[in-house]
Amino acid sequence: MPNPLKPDRSVITTCAYCGVGCGFKAEMRAGKIVRMTPWKEGKANHGHSCIKGRFAYDYYNAPDRVRTPLIRASIDDPWTPVSWQEAFDYAASAFRRIQAKYGVKSLGAVSSSRCTNEEIFLVQKFARAVLGNNNIDNCARICHSPTQFGLTNTIGAGAASQHFDSILQADVIMVVGANPTEGHPVFGSLMKRRIRQGAKLIVIDPRKTETVESAHCKADVHLAIRPGTNVAILDSIAHVVVREKLYNEEFVRARCEVKEFENWKALVGSDKYTPEAIGPLAGVDPADIRKAARMYAGGPNSAIYYGLGVTEHSQGSTGVMCLGNLGLSCGMLGREGVGVNPLRGQGNVQGGSCLGSWPHVFSGYRFVTDYETRSSFEAEWGVPLDSEPGLRLPNMLDAAVAGSFKGMYIMGEDPVQSDPNQHHVIAAMKNMECVVLHDLFLNETSKYAHVFFPGSSSLEKDGTFTNAERRVSRVRKVIEPLAGYQDWEITVKFMNAMGYAVSYDNPGQVLDEIARLSPAYRGMSFALIDRIGSAQWPCDETAPEGTEILHRVKFPRANGLGAFMLTEYVPTAERTNDKYPLLLTTGRILSQYNVGTQTRRTPNSMWHPEDVLEINEQDAIARGVKDGDFVRVSSRFGQIELRAKISERVNPGIVYTTFHHAKSKSNAVTSDLSDWATNCPEYKVTAVDIVRAVMPVAEIPRAAEMPRVEEMETTE
Amino acid sequence: MWSELRGLKDKTDFGTPPRDGLPVTLEIDGVSVTVPAGSSVMFAAAAAGQAIPKLCATDMLEAFGSCRVCLVEIEGRNGYPASCTTPVVEGMKVRTQSETLRRLRRGVLELYLSDFPSSEIEGGWSEFHETLKAEGVTESRYGNGRNHFDATIDQSNPYFLFDPAKCIVCSRCVRACAEVQGTFALTITGRSFESKVAASQDQPFFESECVSCGACVQACPSHALIEKSLFEGEYRHAEPAKT
Numbered sequence: 001m002p003n004p005l006k007p008d009r010s011v012i013t014t015c016a017y018c019g020v021g022c023g024f025k026a027e028m029r030a031g032k033i034v035r036m037t038p039w040k041e042g043k044a045n046h047g048h049s050c051i052k053g054r055f056a057y058d059y060y061n062a063p064d065r066v067r068t069p070l071i072r073a074s075i076d077d078p079w080t081p082v083s084w085q086e087a088f089d090y091a092a093s094a095f096r097r098i099q100a101k102y103g104v105k106s107l108g109a110v111s112s113s114r115c116t117n118e119e120i121f122l123v124q125k126f127a128r129a130v131l132g133n134n135n136i137d138n139c140a141r142i143c144h145s146p147t148q149f150g151l152t153n154t155i156g157a158g159a160a161s162q163h164f165d166s167i168l169q170a171d172v173i174m175v176v177g178a179n180p181t182e183g184h185p186v187f188g189s190l191m192k193r194r195i196r197q198g199a200k201l202i203v204i205d206p207r208k209t210e211t212v213e214s215a216h217c218k219a220d221v222h223l224a225i226r227p228g229t230n231v232a233i234l235d236s237i238a239h240v241v242v243r244e245k246l247y248n249e250e251f252v253r254a255r256c257e258v259k260e261f262e263n264w265k266a267l268v269g270s271d272k273y274t275p276e277a278i279g280p281l282a283g284v285d286p287a288d289i290r291k292a293a294r295m296y297a298g299g300p301n302s303a304i305y306y307g308l309g310v311t312e313h314s315q316g317s318t319g320v321m322c323l324g325n326l327g328l329s330c331g332m333l334g335r336e337g338v339g340v341n342p343l344r345g346q347g348n349v350q351g352g353s354c355l356g357s358w359p360h361v362f363s364g365y366r367f368v369t370d371y372e373t374r375s376s377f378e379a380e381w382g383v384p385l386d387s388e389p390g391l392r393l394p395n396m397l398d399a400a401v402a403g404s405f406k407g408m409y410i411m412g413e414d415p416v417q418s419d420p421n422q423h424h425v426i427a428a429m430k431n432m433e434c435v436v437l438h439d440l441f442l443n444e445t446s447k448y449a450h451v452f453f454p455g456s457s458s459l460e461k462d463g464t465f466t467n468a469e470r471r472v473s474r475v476r477k478v479i480e481p482l483a484g485y486q487d488w489e490i491t492v493k494f495m496n497a498m499g500y501a502v503s504y505d506n507p508g509q510v511l512d513e514i515a516r517l518s519p520a521y522r523g524m525s526f527a528l529i530d531r532i533g534s535a536q537w538p539c540d541e542t543a544p545e546g547t548e549i550l551h552r553v554k555f556p557r558a559n560g561l562g563a564f565m566l567t568e569y570v571p572t573a574e575r576t577n578d579k580y581p582l583l584l585t586t587g588r589i590l591s592q593y594n595v596g597t598q599t600r601r602t603p604n605s606m607w608h609p610e611d612v613l614e615i616n617e618q619d620a621i622a623r624g625v626k627d628g629d630f631v632r633v634s635s636r637f638g639q640i641e642l643r644a645k646i647s648e649r650v651n652p653g654i655v656y657t658t659f660h661h662a663k664s665k666s667n668a669v670t671s672d673l674s675d676w677a678t679n680c681p682e683y684k685v686t687a688v689d690i691v692r693a694v695m696p697v698a699e700i701p702r703a704a705e706m707p708r709v710e711e712m713e714t715t716e
Numbered sequence: 717m718w719s720e721l722r723g724l725k726d727k728t729d730f731g732t733p734p735r736d737g738l739p740v741t742l743e744i745d746g747v748s749v750t751v752p753a754g755s756s757v758m759f760a761a762a763a764a765g766q767a768i769p770k771l772c773a774t775d776m777l778e779a780f781g782s783c784r785v786c787l788v789e790i791e792g793r794n795g796y797p798a799s800c801t802t803p804v805v806e807g808m809k810v811r812t813q814s815e816t817l818r819r820l821r822r823g824v825l826e827l828y829l830s831d832f833p834s835s836e837i838e839g840g841w842s843e844f845h846e847t848l849k850a851e852g853v854t855e856s857r858y859g860n861g862r863n864h865f866d867a868t869i870d871q872s873n874p875y876f877l878f879d880p881a882k883c884i885v886c887s888r889c890v891r892a893c894a895e896v897q898g899t900f901a902l903t904i905t906g907r908s909f910e911s912k913v914a915a916s917q918d919q920p921f922f923e924s925e926c927v928s929c930g931a932c933v934q935a936c937p938s939h940a941l942i943e944k945s946l947f948e949g950e951y952r953h954a955e956p957a958k959t
Binding site for chain 2: 002003004005006007025034035037038039040041043046047048049050051054055165168185188189192193196214215216217590591603606607
């Protein structure tokens, strides 16, 4: 065999998968990408990588990639391929007609955390400046919106307080509702490195995840709580901190609002949150709650990392506040090795959050109702802007079902698959007159779309991503866009077709506009990032190369003090009963990414060809279910069929599945409850029952007969 | 802080991890260089622009000292210590080039070459190939003895393959899996000539605990572990060596 062919050129760019945002070198030979290798100078990954970023990049070239714009008058018609200009004109005239008939607010837009900062910013500009309303939302609504709300109200900034490397100074690592070794693998490796060096590990998760126990990494305390009891368990940990006086009084007096601290102490210190009361409720040993509290408060450096297991609950925002309170009370903020850190799911969730893709705030979380902020945007954009907050995505869908909301521009999202209560979403989609979908592939949502803009993958465009540690890194164009335009160009041309004149020579100019309009990004530019590799916001005159650790001196609140929020535990309305005796919770697996649009088009599916239902042996035996059987999972909202896997990872009473495959339709069973503050759906708790299902032999896809990659479904 | 991660450079392999430590000044081939305490002689040499040839060392992994290619002479010390496992000392005087060192390195490299498919030497661009070129080694005096040319190629992983014929058993893959990824899926089984890289219980990579992060492929100096995407067509065994 000859030697391997040597790449002749490489481009440094940023991985488009999870919130770690690894730096990669896209290596080329004769104009084709031949491999992706981790960049040793990448500040998020230091030369390491995972299966997704390193190997699963070939989806961009999948045969079913849409390469021409498509339009159709009705969702019952077949698609008609058209030129770009026809597609822009068609969508623009439909949108203008809808607004003329149903009013300015009958349209909205949704952007995605898979988009670059520049694209996210342009899509919200499209809604505000072109559609003339604030009906703009993004997919962080369904994952980390409670982070924004919960952290802003306690520590003042809805973002990770630390940089990833900070964990190497931590003595105690507390992981809550996250599974870094699967969901954020490169950060997971860093965490395990620190644990091998001797740091203690506390894991709060219903499931015995890979983070709980793997080679040379074992949790000192695993609180395997019943799904839905996060707030109770965190209040109970706080109870121990208060009753045993483990809090850092000096820090609280110097840095926090003392009166609120006293109020909080009175609440969590009350008898209803004793470990002995909460332990049985949450299904854990009270002694373990005490152990976890003492360990966390004892530090000396304790760091919290949390994920969607905290946010995707009806008390998601409260759960996040519990973590903020805990960090403040024990003084675990404002230096290396400590902090409260959300592990963001998608490559650019932090960017999606920062850049005003919300119905109520502009970039930097400044309210649309604020005259001064609005005026600065009006001056830059040259149009009057709506002062009334717009609709959130779930509200847009509700309004569509009700008949007042008639069209949507969706960039890089698949709400029919990823949003809760699928039946409701479909009803909303069917009720709209023009859905413009901008994506790489036809997907579940495209079945209800009228215009399809074929987008560009992250290998085909320029821009920036902001990772889970607030780090802004460059996405660089490696190859020409397969459908002709970079995504930012498509949005700009759509704006132009709608009659709004604007032009940019390159997305660096969009970042410049972001910098002019957003305090935390004031110092960001392509030039800065090209020079120093990446920079963490806030980046401005006082921190020209960015800020690694937040809250060193004060918290970004009006009075600079940390605030304690009252976090009373209110059980979710989603309860088990005789008919639905089990609790279903959901999660991710290493080889697949979210709804699988990218990874299912790569050989990664060899590791995870289908979503399976993990069930404890006790529950399985009671239902006559054997390992590998097909089971029907039914909830109050719908039913799905999955193959069962008997597993010790879940306790009796709890079942678990992933949501990577469209055909398993996990969201057809999830509830329509959502976070009280932000509408983030409660994906993590659904009461279900399981029965053995008999499937016709012909329909049972065995792993060995799974479609090969090249044959995989072309229209999902 | 955290120099072992933050001090890494894209285009330079210091051989052993960068360290945080008080400055230590030493001489490498007459050139004065100052590096943090805890650094290896190999690191100091790379920092001084006098990179020492190496195979089992790379700066994302702790020193291992197995390949015996990085030997140096140190004034006042006996023998030829491995520069990767020798920490710097204030005032140390190191020689990285001498006729004896060249002879020793050649001998070691030729031993490696005696169990490497000869048809794959020309045109190769791995670290092993580059080291051979730099040391001017093109063939082995030891001829063709026992070898691993017919060992089964593991192609089970869809993204990379492992060809034991090209493996020099330097353990970089094993250490990358442990130190960088933290999965501990790889090991060296057997002893002496039977030593080989094994995944989990000597299973195919795909069936093992390997999580396919690519750290082993990145670490491999001889293209024994290599991305399939760098080949056109099917990967086969090397042609039998011609004598």
